[in-house]
Amino acid sequence: KAGVTQTPRYLIKTRGQQVTLSCSPISGHRSVSWYQQTPGQGLQFLFEYFSETQRNKGNFPGRFSGRQFSNSRSEMNVSTLELGDSALYLCASSLVGPGTADEQYFGPGTRLTVT
Amino acid sequence: GDSVTQMEGPVTLSEEAFLTINCTYTATGYPSLFWYVQYPGEGLQLLLKATKADDKGSNKGFEATYRKETTSFHLEKGSVQVSDSAVYFCALGGDSGYSTLTFGKGTMLLVSP
Numbered sequence: 547k548a549g550v551t552q553t554p555r556y557l558i559k560t561r562g563q564q565v566t567l568s569c570s571p572i573s574g575h576r577s578v579s580w581y582q583q584t585p586g587q588g589l590q591f592l593f594e595y596f597s598e599t600q601r602n603k604g605n606f607p608g609r610f611s612g613r614q615f616s617n618s619r620s621e622m623n624v625s626t627l628e629l630g631d632s633a634l635y636l637c638a639s640s641l642v643g644p645g646t647a648d649e650q651y652f653g654p655g656t657r658l659t660v661t
Numbered sequence: 662g663d664s665v666t667q668m669e670g671p672v673t674l675s676e677e678a679f680l681t682i683n684c685t686y687t688a689t690g691y692p693s694l695f696w697y698v699q700y701p702g703e704g705l706q707l708l709l710k711a712t713k714a715d716d717k718g719s720n721k722g723f724e725a726t727y728r729k730e731t732t733s734f735h736l737e738k739g740s741v742q743v744s745d746s747a748v749y750f751c752a753l754g755g756d757s758g759y760s761t762l763t764f765g766k767g768t769m770l771l772v773s774p
Contacts, residue, residue, distance in 0.1 A: 570706040572728070579761070589750065602761050636704055650762065652697075652704030 548572065550639050550653035558659045564625040567656045571618050571639030578620040579650065580612060583634040592635075595620055596642075624658075632660045663688045667751050667765035674772050680738040682768045684725075684751035687732065692753040694718075694727050694734040695762070699748045708736075710750070741772045 551570045559565050571578050580592040591604040595614035610620040618639070624631055634657050638650040668683040678683030686694065693712045697705040714729035723738045734751060751765040 581764075588766040591763070592760060604761075638705075645748045649707050649710070650705075652706065654702070654704045 550637060550651050552635075552637050552653040552656050554656060555654065556659075556661060557656045558625050559623060560661055561627055561629060563627050564623065565627060565658060566621055567635055567658070568583075569620045569622075569637030569639075571620070571637075572651055575639035575641055575651070576618055577640045577642060577648075578614055578618065579638045579640075580620070580622050581605075581636045581638065583636055583655070584632075589636070592622065615635045629660050632658060633645050636657075663692070663753055663755065663763045664754075665751050665753055665763055665765035666671060667749075667768050669766075670740075670748075670769040672752070672770050674741055674770070675757055676743055676772055676774050677740045680736070680741045680770065682733045682736040682749055682770070683729055684736065684749075684750075684765060685732050686734065686753050687699075688755070690755065692755055694725070694756065695752040696734070696736050697750040697752060697764075699750065699767070701747075705750060741770070743772045745774055746770055746772045 553568045563651045577596045579594040582590045593612050595603045598614045601653040609625045614620045634655045636655045640650050642648045664687045666685050666723050678713045695710045696708040698708045699705045709720040711718040711727035714727055725734050725736045748767045748769045750767045752762045
């Protein structure tokens with residue numbers, strides 16, 4: 547069974563631009579979560595989608611948004627990029643959701659650098 | 662809100678040494694507890710989990726016991742290998758389908774031959 551895939555793996559953008567990251571979950575998984583990982587803040591939860599609905603959102607500004615498609619693939623978008631958005635963005639999928647002791651399967655991440 | 666506190670790293674050990682990485686948590690309800698591991702350049706992998714008090718999770722020689730009385734979930738391994746070098750994250754999950762994972766800041770483990 548193929549794992550969680552994220553595209554692109556690396557991205558360099560300029561301040562003020564916007565970016566879209568993509569995540570394809572494991573086949574059959576309906577929950578997709580996104581996390582931002584930085585050396586200073588560690589892993590921070592962005593949002594979680596289940597069956598195309600956002601069920602939970604972390605404490606991030608409105609510049610961060612996401613969506614999930616009917617095939618469970620998910621995208622996240624960051625508009626008006628700031629230097630502080632440079633991070634590794636991780637996607638995780640699971641059958642039911644992160645709150646049920648359901649194992650989260652993580653992708654390799656997208657490394658975003660904002661210059 | 663929920664929070665997880667891990668010991669700061671890096672933890673440096675020689676091969677075959679005993680490993681302990683401390684993790685304590687604050688949560689309401691009855692959370693599940695997890696240890697994830699991240700190898701360089703990769704995403705996180707679930708190492709072990711425990712879903713209720715006194716449960717012991719174990720995998721690949723690693724163990725952790727869910728201690729509700731001390732709100733702890735310390736990771737242990739009797740004999741580490743160079744291949745165990747990675748960053749280890751303690752996490753807790755809420756007790757409903759709408760809750761999320763809360764991670765500790767991670768502890769880097771470096772094992773030398």
